[in-house]
Amino acid sequence: MKQLFARHALLPQGWARNVLIAWDGAGTLTEVHANADGAPDVGYVLPGMVNLHSHAFQRALGGLTERAGSTLDNSADSFWTWRDLMYRFAATITPEQVEAIAAQLFVECLRYGYTALCEFHYLQRDPQGEWYGHLAGMAERIAAAAAASGIGLTLLPVLYSHAGFGAQALRPEQRRFHTSVRDVHDIVAALEPLRSSQLEVGAAPHSLRAASVEQMRELVDGLPAGRPLHLHIAEQQAEVDQCLAFCGQRPVDYLLSQLAIDARWCLVHATHLSGAESARLAASGAVAGLCPTTEANLGDGLFPLAPYIAAGGAFGIGSDSHVSHSPVEELRWLEYGQRLARQRRNVAATAATPDVAEFLWQGALRGGAQAAGRPVGALAVGKRADLLVLDDAHVNLDGIDAADVLGRFLFSGNDNLVRDVLAGGQWVVRNGVHINQDSIAHRYKLALHQLREVSR
CATH class of the missing domain: 2.30.40.10 (Urease, subunit C, domain 1)
Structure with a gap:
């Protein structure tokens, strides 16, 4: 004792x-x-705080994508141009390098106050698109990095089958990410011996762009009961427009109309929501996974926090691309972004918890623990x-x-x-x-x- x-x-x-x-x-x-x-x-x-959204290998990109494009007003620079840079970086990285980068990230997260992390893991294959010996090899590198650092881990192997809505074929630079539903089920099964009080295994359909709702249903049906499920959604306005063109619905509306979204789910970003979507997301019991420093770095936009809080929605924070490793910075900018957008102070509060800092820390603890699927987030x-x-x-x-x-x-x-x-x-x-x-x-x-x- x-x-x-x-x-x-x-x-x-x-x-x-x-x-x-x-x-x-x-x-x-x-x-x-x-x-x-x-x-x-x-x-x-x-x-200790839970970091509910991480792409560990992107830690090594921090500060290296901050050069303007060819237009003087930077109008060409966006999430999509950043993504192309990230793809080029991911093209050659090795398993050993992934493990070394992840371990460094996890040390930094611990030093600044994260004690648990959810790894949205989609770098699965070698540069030619082949498996490294066995399907879970790259995921095991992340687990080894977590063990070396001591951080608690929720591993989320990613379902990544398509390049866009309507099952568009993957681009050559996306071949390292490719998985089928069967692949993800097999990775989850291969990781079963690693599950412990410090490591949980769930799954993550990458997005509505990269996985169809039919695949998501199949994925969920084949997972062990109660495992956490994460999904990128509505991060950029272009994604909303693409979804509207594909099915006539906005992304969160479409997802909620097609799948039984509940407390197992963490919808990451959910930046561009209508008022009705915000209310529906809050009512579903899912967690909104907010990553303010990455969303700011990529120019994504601001989550509609005030109406979501008013509807009783659950939220947590993640460092995503790791331009920051501090929960203080994520929570500070979660609040500050709302103040700038609404031109008022002390947005993240309720009548029951008027202290903004306490509301943010306690709320992010609860939402992070729920998203991690582990008994964390409280003394x-x-x-x-x-x-x-x-x-x-x-x-x-x-x-x-x-x-x-x-x-x-x-x-x-x-x-x-x-x-x-x-x-x-x-x-x-x-x-x-x-x-x-x-x-x-x-x-x-x-x-x-x-x-x-x-x-x-």
Whole structure:
């Protein structure tokens, strides 16, 4: 049995004082007891955040796609031109490099406060479109990277069969991503021995562009019960227009009319929604997977957060292409984007939870846990022992009331206030440094050097 005594800890019902937190050797919380007797070990403790949407290999692209196109007004630059750059990058990357990049990403996510991550995994085949020995080989590289870092993982092998609505044939540069429904079922089955308290396996139809609703039904029917399901949807206006031309409906309306979307599902981005779609998505029980820094970087647009909150919709956050690795930045810009669009302050709040920072952190914890399909996202008995110890010696947190901690954490400065991180009952970050930080960084640098050599 291991334990930690916190002067203040954020529990599902809010901040509590003098909280004894204990966990067993398997990394499961066995006791969370407020108003305990004794001398606290640490000041402020938060549940670790869930990163519900990741393409790990894209970490190595960060900052390398920020050059304007041929037009002076940049009108030609969009998600679609970025996607072409990403395809070229993905064309030569090896399994060893994928593992090295993913491990580096996971270390960075842990250091900034994510203790669990959902990997939307679509880089499956070799550059010629053939399998690496067996179908789950690339997915196993992601699992190995997670194990090296200590982060909790939900692996989501992707169904990727088409290049566009109406079952358009894949382009040559998409051949590394190609999977059929049978392929995904086989990958899920091959990953079964890896499932543990730290690793879950679900599946992800890539999008309405890349998988038909008939394929999605077949995919869901063949999965073990209760597994998480993720899907990109309505990320760009062009996708909405294509869907309207294909079936006469907007993407979320079309999906909800064709499939039984429920709490197992995470609809990633869902940026361009009508008012009716927002209400229907909220009522479905699915999670809206929001990735504000990537959506801003790609010029996607802004999710309609206020009406979605008013309808009781569930949401979580992800770092997607990893231009940021910080849940603070995702949540800050989730709120700031709404303020800019609506020209008002304090959008992400309700009458029951008027504190914006608490609403965002607690809401993202709940939605992230649901999307991950794992017992995470709260300091509560039976959940995973995933927690953050904040640096209460930092000037931003010195001597403040617990009620103000999240506000300072999310909306004050850019220093990383996460000092120590416990993931699955193991201390993986101490004093801001990951336990395997240097060795993982060395492998990452080697992978980047190799990739640069190939691209010359």
